[in-house]
Amino acid sequence: MAKELTGTKVLVEGAGQCSDLLYGSGFHPVDPVVFVDGGRRRTLVVPMLEYGRAKLECPGVRVVLPEELGIPKEQRRRLAAWVVAAVQAHRVKQVVVGAFFPAAMLRALEEAGIAVTVWAGAMYPDRARKRPDEVAHITQAQRAAVAAMHTAEAMLRTATVGRGGVLRLGGRVLSSERVREEIDLVLLRHGCTARDTIVAGGAQAADPHDRGHGPLRAGTTIVVDIFPQHKQSHYWGDITRTFCKGPPPPALAALYRTVKTAQARALAMIRPGVKGPAIHGMIAQFFEEQGYPMTVKDGVVRGFFHGTGHGVGLEIHEAPSISTVDSTLAAGHVVTVEPGLYDPDLGGVRIEDTVLVTERGAKILRSYPRRFEV
Amino acid sequence: MAKELTGTKVLVEGAGQCSDLLYGSGFHPVDPVVFVDGGRRRTLVVPMLEYGRAKLECPGVRVVLPEELGIPKEQRRRLAAWVVAAVQAHRVKQVVVGAFFPAAMLRALEEAGIAVTVWAGAMYPDRARKRPDEVAHITQAQRAAVAAMHTAEAMLRTATVGRGGVLRLGGRVLSSERVREEIDLVLLRHGCTARDTIVAGGAQAADPHDRGHGPLRAGTTIVVDIFPQHKQSHYWGDITRTFCKGPPPPALAALYRTVKTAQARALAMIRPGVKGPAIHGMIAQFFEEQGYPMTVKDGVVRGFFHGTGHGVGLEIHEAPSISTVDSTLAAGHVVTVEPGLYDPDLGGVRIEDTVLVTERGAKILRSYPRRFEV
Numbered sequence: 001m002a003k004e005l006t007g008t009k010v011l012v013e014g015a016g017q018c019s020d021l022l023y024g025s026g027f028h029p030v031d032p033v034v035f036v037d038g039g040r041r042r043t044l045v046v047p048m049l050e051y052g053r054a055k056l057e058c059p060g061v062r063v064v065l066p067e068e069l070g071i072p073k074e075q076r077r078r079l080a081a082w083v084v085a086a087v088q089a090h091r092v093k094q095v096v097v098g099a100f101f102p103a104a105m106l107r108a109l110e111e112a113g114i115a116v117t118v119w120a121g122a123m124y125p126d127r128a129r130k131r132p133d134e135v136a137h138i139t140q141a142q143r144a145a146v147a148a149m150h151t152a153e154a155m156l157r158t159a160t161v162g163r164g165g166v167l168r169l170g171g172r173v174l175s176s177e178r179v180r181e182e183i184d185l186v187l188l189r190h191g192c193t194a195r196d197t198i199v200a201g202g203a204q205a206a207d208p209h210d211r212g213h214g215p216l217r218a219g220t221t222i223v224v225d226i227f228p229q230h231k232q233s234h235y236w237g238d239i240t241r242t243f244c245k246g247p248p249p250p251a252l253a254a255l256y257r258t259v260k261t262a263q264a265r266a267l268a269m270i271r272p273g274v275k276g277p278a279i280h281g282m283i284a285q286f287f288e289e290q291g292y293p294m295t296v297k298d299g300v301v302r303g304f305f306h307g308t309g310h311g312v313g314l315e316i317h318e319a320p321s322i323s324t325v326d327s328t329l330a331a332g333h334v335v336t337v338e339p340g341l342y343d344p345d346l347g348g349v350r351i352e353d354t355v356l357v358t359e360r361g362a363k364i365l366r367s368y369p370r371r372f373e374v
Numbered sequence: 375m376a377k378e379l380t381g382t383k384v385l386v387e388g389a390g391q392c393s394d395l396l397y398g399s400g401f402h403p404v405d406p407v408v409f410v411d412g413g414r415r416r417t418l419v420v421p422m423l424e425y426g427r428a429k430l431e432c433p434g435v436r437v438v439l440p441e442e443l444g445i446p447k448e449q450r451r452r453l454a455a456w457v458v459a460a461v462q463a464h465r466v467k468q469v470v471v472g473a474f475f476p477a478a479m480l481r482a483l484e485e486a487g488i489a490v491t492v493w494a495g496a497m498y499p500d501r502a503r504k505r506p507d508e509v510a511h512i513t514q515a516q517r518a519a520v521a522a523m524h525t526a527e528a529m530l531r532t533a534t535v536g537r538g539g540v541l542r543l544g545g546r547v548l549s550s551e552r553v554r555e556e557i558d559l560v561l562l563r564h565g566c567t568a569r570d571t572i573v574a575g576g577a578q579a580a581d582p583h584d585r586g587h588g589p590l591r592a593g594t595t596i597v598v599d600i601f602p603q604h605k606q607s608h609y610w611g612d613i614t615r616t617f618c619k620g621p622p623p624p625a626l627a628a629l630y631r632t633v634k635t636a637q638a639r640a641l642a643m644i645r646p647g648v649k650g651p652a653i654h655g656m657i658a659q660f661f662e663e664q665g666y667p668m669t670v671k672d673g674v675v676r677g678f679f680h681g682t683g684h685g686v687g688l689e690i691h692e693a694p695s696i697s698t699v700d701s702t703l704a705a706g707h708v709v710t711v712e713p714g715l716y717d718p719d720l721g722g723v724r725i726e727d728t729v730l731v732t733e734r735g736a737k738i739l740r741s742y743p744r745r746f747e748v
Contacts, residue, residue: 030570031583031691048675049581049679051673052584052673052674053581053583055673077698097477098477098478099477099479100476100478101476101477101478102473102476102477103474103477103479103490103492104472104474104475104492105473105477106480118478120478181562184562188558188559188562193567195567195605207427209404209405209423209424209427210426231569299425299426301422305422306423317405
């Protein structure tokens with residue numbers, strides 16, 4: 001069992017992954033800021049340019065400029081000086097930081113005589129259990145993802161099959177890039193950004209991180225994985241469907257049926273108290289029994305080789321995990337359920353929904369049909 | 375003078391700001407990866423899902439899975455174990471990490487008996503001097519930004535002035551949100567993402583980080599700041615123009631003239647060997663002489679209170695800075711030149727271009743007219 005996380009937390013963030021800072025302080029920084037969270041007493045150190053917005057967006061947090069902490073002028077540009085001064089203002093001799101806390105700030109705190117515990121777990125364990133307003137934000141992002149999936153499916157349905165099985169739409173070749181652009185436009189119109197939307201056909205579909213490029217073809221698997229982040233709330237959504245233009249070859253039809261059944265079984269297992277590894281192990285075993293074992297040969301991976309699911313919230317991948325890593329589902333968790341099977345010689349199939357864990361089981365946040373042939 | 379950075383570098387990144395890792399390894403990770411850069415010998419540790427892509431995208435780098443480093447099975451999920459094993463595989467006893475290296479990995483290296491220097495400066499100092507292919511990537515992003523600026527200006531020009539000075543377009547109120555959406559659509563069509571496009575009118579224009587919201591009005595300053603990142607190259611562009619619908623009040627016209635003159639003076643000073651603080655100090659002094667000193671009263675800042683410019687590349691803000699921070703421009707630097715004046719009672723004006731520093735002075739990467747009244 002992990003020890004409980006107690007004590008004053010220190011968080012530092014720039015424009016990167018600032019989800020803990022946003023969760024704890026309510027502030028989404030553009031420039032680097034420092035947040036000291038002592039529970040009742042909370043201090044946010046911001047540069048001049050962020051001052052007005054931070055004051056407005058963080059009621060209950062003391063928002064200060066570096067100069068207000070008595071940092072000498074020549075030190076005011078040094079983020080490490082902000083960190084030390086902010087902790088000293090809290091009059092504590094020890095603090096807790098996250099695994100990704102910046103090394104330079106860790107050293108500066110230690111040099112100032114402050115004991116630092118580097119916490120490997122979640123800085124805000126409550127983040128995994130979503131409040132109703134957070135579920136609403138995720139649902140909003142998921143609504144955008146579902147709208148974009150409709151657009152993608154419509155393009156594939158409307159497409160015709162040209163020479164060599166290449167799809168055509170509007171007199172031009174239909175490529176991964178074209179479908180992705182239309183998906184991203186729909187997401188944008190829904191107030192979301194999208195970076196790495198996946199539209200991957202054929203052998204590309206067998207690499208779950210290949211974004212996909214070039215012409216799409218009939219009779220092959222086409223994986224469409226859409227994960228938008230809402231620009232205002234910063235919460236994410238995540239959905240994947242796999243399509244085949246025209247009748248699928250029997251091997252692909254079998255692959256799809258197997259993944260669809262696996263997803264239904266995983267969804268049926270979702271409830272508070274169930275262990276992540278129990279769900280993941282069941283899926284892995286089911287795939288093996290169906291004749292799809294995980295294998296690695298000459299650096300080529302086949303079968304099912306990613307987790308069954310992951311938490312979704314202020315990050316696209318967050319706690320809890322549904323994989324071999326120990327975890328227990330609880331009411332309020334929002335997780336993806338996304339088994340997949342991959343084989344570079346066949347293609348890849350992944351079916352993914354984002355669900356809320358409730359006492360009555362998995363509640364799919366926005367449903368979307370599972371149709372292979374289009 | 376800073377000491378020179380030598381020795382084996384260690385970089386760890388997830389989906390965040392991974393520009394150094396991308397620069398050093400050629401790889402843009404989705405999931406966390408570890409990169410050990412010993413100069414001639416370079417190792418990238420990636421999870422299974424990134425393996426194929428990393429092999430393809432990183433010629434000259436040894437791409438390995440955690441299991442290939444002899445990490446015991448129960449440790450293979452721990453990124454800290456990857457870091458230690460990768461460094462040990464290089465047979466070095468000391469390494470250099472950046473200021474934002476994760477604290478947990480620093481502790482793990484120390485516990486493994488490896489001496490760690492936390493380097494406050496740039497991990498890849500060469501990053502500031504852009505190669506021709508990098509300039510081409512930035513220019514590509516800047517081309518998207520300029521196209522989007524044309525769209526924004528056209529919307530403001532085409533708009534009519536309704537009751538209370540509120541702008542209208544196509545029978546509806548013209549808001550910051552509407553202009554921003556059209557800007558972001560243009561950027562998307564150019565293969566770029568945009569997160570925090572600024573379209574801020576009136577008092578909102580006086581806060582350089584306010585993205586802007588609500589109806590736009592005639593006779594007020596409207597700041598449009600567009601900074602797209604190209605999705606394929608990951609390089610950024612950055613441009614700002616300030617507009618006024620209809621004739622500007624004399625105080626705003628004077629504000630605009632002053633900023634426009636300041637920008638022209640700053641651009642004229644750009645050349646290799648010139649100090650950032652010399653340019654910035656000149657601008658600050660010019661504004662003060664023109665009757666626009668920087669003041670803070672009741673938490674409200676007026677005048678010119680941000681840097682004159684910043685480097686642009688794989689990050690939107692990178693070295694060199696043109697501000698009070700010591701820096702010297704060199705041929706190949708790509709920097710913004712963006713003086714601004716702000717007053718919540720008047721509005722805000724900022725004019726920004728992204729330029730390449732050449733022996734013959736500043737070369738604006740994509741030009742765009744400076745027209746205030748539209």
